[in-house]
Amino acid sequence: MAVANSSDPTVVVDDLHVVYRVYGAGGDKGTAATALMRVMKRQRRPSVREVHAIRGVSFVVNHGDAIGIIGRNGSGKSTLLQAVAGLLPPEQGCVYTSGQAALLGVNAALLDDLTGERNVVLGCLAMGMSPQEVKDRFQSIVDFSGVGNFIDYPMRTYSTGMAQRLRFSIASAKSHEILMIDEALATGDANFRAKSHEKIMELRGEAGTVFLVAHNLAEIEASCNRVIWLEKGKIMMQGYDVPAVVDAYLEATGGEPRKRDKVQDGDHSA
Amino acid sequence: MRERARDQGGPGTLTDDLTPPEISRDDLPDEPLAELAARYRLRPSAARPGVFAYAGQLWARRYFIVGFATARNVAMYTEARLGQLWQVLTPLLNAAVYYLIFGIILDTSRGVPKFLDFLITGIFVFNFTQRAFITTSRVIPDSLPLIRALPFPRGCLPIGYVLIELEQLAMSMVVLTVIVLSTGEPLTWYWLLALPALLLQAMFNIGMGLFLARLGAGADDFSQLMPFLVRTWMYCSGVMYSIATVSFDRKHPSVGYLLQVNPAAVFIDLVRNAILATQRDGWPGSKPYNAALCKLYDVKGAHLENSAYCHGTVTINDLWLLGAGWAIVAIVVGYVFFWQAETKYGRG
Secondary structure (H helix, E strand, O other), X not given: OOOOOOOOEEEEEEEEEEEEEEOOOOOOOOOHHHHHHHHHOOOXXXXXXXXXXXXXXXXXXXXXXXXXXXXXXXXXXXXXXXXXXXXXXXXXXEEEEOOOEEEEEOOOOOOOOOEHHHHHHHHHHHOOOOHHHHHHHHHHHHHHHOOHHHHHOEHHHOOHHHHHHHHHHHHOOOOOOEEEEEOOXXXXXXXXXXXXXXXXXXXXXXXXXXXXXXXXXXXXHHHOOEEEEEEOOEEEEEEOOHHHHHHHHHHHHOOXXXXXXXXXXXXXOO | OHHHHHHOOOHHHOOOOOOOOOOOOOXXXXXXXXXXXXXXXXXXXXXXXXXXXXXXXXXXXXXXXXXXXXXXXXXXXXXXXXXXXXXXXXXXXXXXXXXXXXXXXXXXXXXXXXXXXXXXXHHHHHHHHHHHHHHHOOHHHHOHHHHHHOOOOOOHHHHHHHHHHHHHHHHHHHHXXXXXXXXXXXXXXXXXXXXXXXXXXXXXXXXXXXXXXXXXXXXXHHHHHHHHHHHHHHHHOOOOOOHHHHHOOOOOHHHHHHHHHOHHHHHHHHXXXXXXXXXXXXXXXXXXXXXXXXXXXXXXXXXXXXXXXXXXXXXXXXXXXXXXXXXXXXXXXXHHHHHHOXXXXXXX
């Protein structure tokens, strides 16, 4: 626990449970007749399923922490971040934060039919900036994203990587106390990953808190001082000894142990 | 080889036996977490602001609301070859279709003077409420990605959708002005009264939009039903006939009264009375009661202007009071109703 330089917590997650409902998940034959029978028999819709995604998670995060969250697909990593950001309401328990957390995710869909330029403006306005602030920062956001001339094109014409870069630039335009990144850097090229790694470090330097969800374990080890391993919506293991947790995770899921002397620089293509 | 490690995360591996330990409290402080959070002044992330603070938050995002509405309006026609021209063509075609059916084929005018102007004003004004109701009842499901990506007061979305329709209405009003002037209607100061009338209607639509957005957030059945409800409402609101004339038949005076005080009819009549001189001058009760002159008035077409000398069920003053009343009730009820579920909209 030596790494945390300040003991003031910024995020407290207290016995959190998140349940969300999924519509249209299989079920009956989907004809009008079967639907009528169901209504007559007063049955619940079989096509509505409840997914208990987070099942009792508790932890405390302090100033200046960068927390990596690892776990297999479907273990609840993204759901946990959405709950911390206040975007998914908890079924039970509570998340306390020192300020509004900004979540940057793969699904952070902005408005696809609109140009990149309009997305930058609307995204900044939605985060609560004034039109003047947006005007002042517009150029630096576009420069940081590196999408160049594509800024005048509708976002649906962007490649996955370009859209990610623009979203990351928009979200990091405002300095947030708590920044959460959900696999958002996975599709960027080497240059952009380096830039965003710098940005994360800068945020940690300002005593901000960073959450990072990634399947790229090298990136977690390079950027984070603490790691939480989620499994089936619960914490399997967590701690400040990042390599130890990562090794345990790899062993349990059948991955090769990491060779650390070779890949300390955050490059995962080894 | 590490590629393999990442592949282990595939959905097919979920059934592997990895049982997380029961919650260990070793890593947690001894005191209850809620107290710890309170000690450091941390706030619940999914907390609902107070009812007045929420209004402040919405006001702080006013530029976002306007920007959102404008951007959606621009994007609406980008795929069409005629582009923004559709903003004008849509109301024109609407007017043409209704005039063909109700003005020429069915002839529901029943002696209403200048039926074309009467009908088009009614269609454009009702269309504002109709579109606002249908779109806001779908706003939460439609905006789920945006809601799950960015934190902002969700009330921005239904308000933004009503603003989109308000911008469309502004275009319709330009078309209306051209049509009405070309049929020989005089341009008078009374026209300015259309602005407060439409403002009250916009307030009413925002209030109802907030209300319907919450209803539509739960089950999709509601937004499927909405177009039918709104269409029924249109036929009840004197868009293509005059309620005042119909209620003169005096078979069902109470029904006529109810139709006249319904919000859609109120806003339509306010705008018609502002723009159309024949409506204003012929409005029952707009001149002192005169039994002899009133008797000459015949619904079927004789001495139409004499209807002004008859007793009106709803006077022009009543219309303004009703319009303001509906707007205030809708905005208060809709706002509180929407605000109550503020933290639940992301759930899907």
